[in-house]
Amino acid sequence: MNIPSLSIASLKDRVENFSFKALLFPIFGILVFVLLWQVGASRVHTSLGEFPGPTVVYEQWNSLVTEHHNERVKEDKFYQRQEKRIEARQAKDPNYVGKLRDYTGKPTFFDQIFTSLYTVLAGFGLASLIAIPLGILIGLNSSVYSALNPIIQVFKPVSPLAWLPLVTMVVSASYVSEDPMFSKSFLTSMFTVTLCCMWPTLINTAVGVAAVEKDLLNVSKVLRLGWITHVIKIVIPSAIPLMFTGLRLSLGIAWMVLIAAEMLAQNPGLGKFVWDEFQNGSSNSLGRIMVAVLMIGFIGFLLDRAMLVIQRFVSWDKTQVLR
Amino acid sequence: MATHLDISQVSMEFPTAKGSFKALDNVSLKIAKGEFVSLIGHSGCGKSTVLNIVAGLYDATEGGILLDGREVRGPGPERAVVFQNHSLLPWLTSYQNVELAVKQVFKKTKTKKEMHDWIMHNLELVHMTHAADKRPDEISGGMKQRVGIARALAMEPSVLLMDEPFGALDALTRAHLQDSLMEIQKDLNNTVIMITHDVDEAVLLSDRIVMMTNGPEATIGEILQVDLERPRDRLALANDSKYVDYRAQVLTFLYEKQRKVEPIAVAKEKKTVVNAKVANA
Numbered sequence: 001m002n003i004p005s006l007s008i009a010s011l012k013d014r015v016e017n018f019s020f021k022a023l024l025f026p027i028f029g030i031l032v033f034v035l036l037w038q039v040g041a042s043r044v045h046t047s048l049g050e051f052p053g054p055t056v057v058y059e060q061w062n063s064l065v066t067e068h069h070n071e072r073v074k075e076d077k078f079y080q081r082q083e084k085r086i087e088a089r090q091a092k093d094p095n096y097v098g099k100l101r102d103y104t105g106k107p108t109f110f111d112q113i114f115t116s117l118y119t120v121l122a123g124f125g126l127a128s129l130i131a132i133p134l135g136i137l138i139g140l141n142s143s144v145y146s147a148l149n150p151i152i153q154v155f156k157p158v159s160p161l162a163w164l165p166l167v168t169m170v171v172s173a174s175y176v177s178e179d180p181m182f183s184k185s186f187l188t189s190m191f192t193v194t195l196c197c198m199w200p201t202l203i204n205t206a207v208g209v210a211a212v213e214k215d216l217l218n219v220s221k222v223l224r225l226g227w228i229t230h231v232i233k234i235v236i237p238s239a240i241p242l243m244f245t246g247l248r249l250s251l252g253i254a255w256m257v258l259i260a261a262e263m264l265a266q267n268p269g270l271g272k273f274v275w276d277e278f279q280n281g282s283s284n285s286l287g288r289i290m291v292a293v294l295m296i297g298f299i300g301f302l303l304d305r306a307m308l309v310i311q312r313f314v315s316w317d318k319t320q321v322l323r
Numbered sequence: 324m325a326t327h328l329d330i331s332q333v334s335m336e337f338p339t340a341k342g343s344f345k346a347l348d349n350v351s352l353k354i355a356k357g358e359f360v361s362l363i364g365h366s367g368c369g370k371s372t373v374l375n376i377v378a379g380l381y382d383a384t385e386g387g388i389l390l391d392g393r394e395v396r397g398p399g400p401e402r403a404v405v406f407q408n409h410s411l412l413p414w415l416t417s418y419q420n421v422e423l424a425v426k427q428v429f430k431k432t433k434t435k436k437e438m439h440d441w442i443m444h445n446l447e448l449v450h451m452t453h454a455a456d457k458r459p460d461e462i463s464g465g466m467k468q469r470v471g472i473a474r475a476l477a478m479e480p481s482v483l484l485m486d487e488p489f490g491a492l493d494a495l496t497r498a499h500l501q502d503s504l505m506e507i508q509k510d511l512n513n514t515v516i517m518i519t520h521d522v523d524e525a526v527l528l529s530d531r532i533v534m535m536t537n538g539p540e541a542t543i544g545e546i547l548q549v550d551l552e553r554p555r556d557r558l559a560l561a562n563d564s565k566y567v568d569y570r571a572q573v574l575t576f577l578y579e580k581q582r583k584v585e586p587i588a589v590a591k592e593k594k595t596v597v598n599a600k601v602a603n604a
């Protein structure tokens with residue numbers, strides 16, 4: 001790439017334009033929002049006290065951070081104590097083999113975030129693994145499309161709340177093992193997420209594949225490309241933009257569905273955190289829930305950005321404007 | 324000369340919403356090896372349909388295509404196509420676009436090194452080695468068309484089919500590519516069928532010009548043998564009496580015998596009649 005020559009003046013211009021256009025307005029927007037929030041919150045009264053404003057939320061955030069920190073310290077101590085005990089026993093009896101017991105403290109806010117994150121990624125990953133190949137198949141073959149379309153159209157609008165009891169029962173019945181690799185609650189949440197979020201990827205992939213330019217299909221025919229080469233060299237690259245539109249929609253849905261599923265099923269994660277705080281009903285609860293709400297939004301935003309970065313990386317058309 | 328490609332009594336009917344539409348009726352043409360044939364005719368007469376049938380992209384309703392005496396069905400790289408709008412894969416570089424074709428055709432017969440040399444050789448033929456690593460959206464329309472030609476040539480086709488290969492280009496680029504094509508043709512002695520709208524292009528490049536009647540049920544109207552010595556030079560030919568005569572013959576066919584649009588005067592007359600009727604009513 002050749003770098004256009006920049007005069008100092010134009011560079012300065014750019015920097016100023018950048019800082020003003022790219023930062024000023026968003027910061028202004030956020031400030032106005034926080035102000036309105038503070039003013040508005042103090043006017044809403046609930047049985048648990050005032051609606052949490054920004055200051056309360058900030059305090060609760062700090063307390064959640066402290067709690068997490070304390071819990072980690074406790075955990076460390078727990079393990080240190082065990083190790084000492086084992087060492088002491090071994091000093092007396094060299095044949096003694098100690099076994100560390102797992103720490104069973106209450107999961108903190110950050111533990112719940114972590115749980116939710118890997119659950120959503122697992123569910124979304126599984127959905128993509130099913131939806132992308134199936135979408136390609138549907139897009140390539142109009143008979144498969146007509147066969148599957150009614151089923152897709154009926155399952156697409158089903159709410160996660162409706163799937164959850166079924167998934168829970170099926171997982172409990174079919175996943176019985178002495179030493180389970182995954183917990184049942186994880187599997188329930190994950191499958192619910194998969195069932196709810198695969199449709200946009202499936203449909204968009206199929207549409208993208210079916211919309212490959214006729215001229216390119218003719219090129220493929222003249223070259224007598226084999227089935228696999230045809231899919232890899234022609235179909236997938238032309239379907240990639242729509243595929244990613246689908247993937248981003250899917251990931252967004254996955255994240256929303258997961259929180260709802262965790263609340264309803266009491267499965268570990270941010271949803272459970274919110275529900276527990278709601279049940280708890282202390283004066284801190286609303287503030288903590290608000291922290292969780294903001295965190296859920298922020299993580300959703302980050303997930304979408306991450307997909308965008310992947311799309312930029314995978315997409316052949318680097319000049320394409322992605323937002 | 325022996326027939327290489329035989330378009331034998333081809334008819335084509337398209338099924339449409341309003342019943343079937345017969346685009347071609349009994350098109351027959353024998354082409355010798357190394358011959359350069361142009362198809363010319365008014366828009367919509369069925370030139371692309373003929374080419375697509377030869378390429379195997381359409382199935383003729385009647386008749387068929389014989390290559391060296393054997394019937395061919397379905398598309399294949401021995402009948403390479405240069406598409407009107409280049410049809411390069413936008414996510415591949417020029418090199419990779421040609422490579423896709425080369426790998427497909429010479430997978431079994433050439434080594435990796437030989438394939439690479441062959442790809443570079445074909446890009447060289449169209450003077451595109453300097454942009455081998457550029458993607459189609461990074462090169463101009465004429466350059467894309469040249470890569471498209473390189474891709475087709477790299478398949479070593481027994482027939483090269485070109486559908487208005489230079490139609491979308493400006494006059495200068497077009498002239499330049501015509502010259503390149505003549506040079507390549509001289510070296511490789513390909514058998515070529517080219518569709519064109521441009522009378523000068525047809526006379527300059529062709530051994531024979533096949534003129535098609537207007538559709539529906541289009542067929543071959545006249546065939547003009549162009550006996551101009553090669554190499555041909557466009558400047559020298561401009562005032563050559565034979566060249567001018569060939570040109571006139573094609574123009575006469577297109578604008579007198581197969582007049583597509585009625586003269587403006589006639590159209591005007593009709594309109595006034597209609598207007599008069601409206602006024603009377």
Ligand SMILES: Nc1ncnc2c1ncn2[C@@H]1O[C@H](COP(=O)(O)OP(=O)(O)OP(=O)(O)O)[C@@H](O)[C@H]1O
Nearest residue numbers: 337339344346365366367368369370371372373538
């Ligand atoms: N797939 C199709 N289905 C129905 N009708 C078609 C189809 N393809 C072509 N036709 C019709 O056949 C006729 C010939 O079309 P064709 O594309 O061969 O014309 P052409 O001579 O190549 O025109 P142009 O010079 O504008 O490219 C037209 O009337 C067109 O409407």
Ligand SMILES: [Mg+2]
Nearest residue numbers: 370371372486
């Ligand atoms: Mg055409």
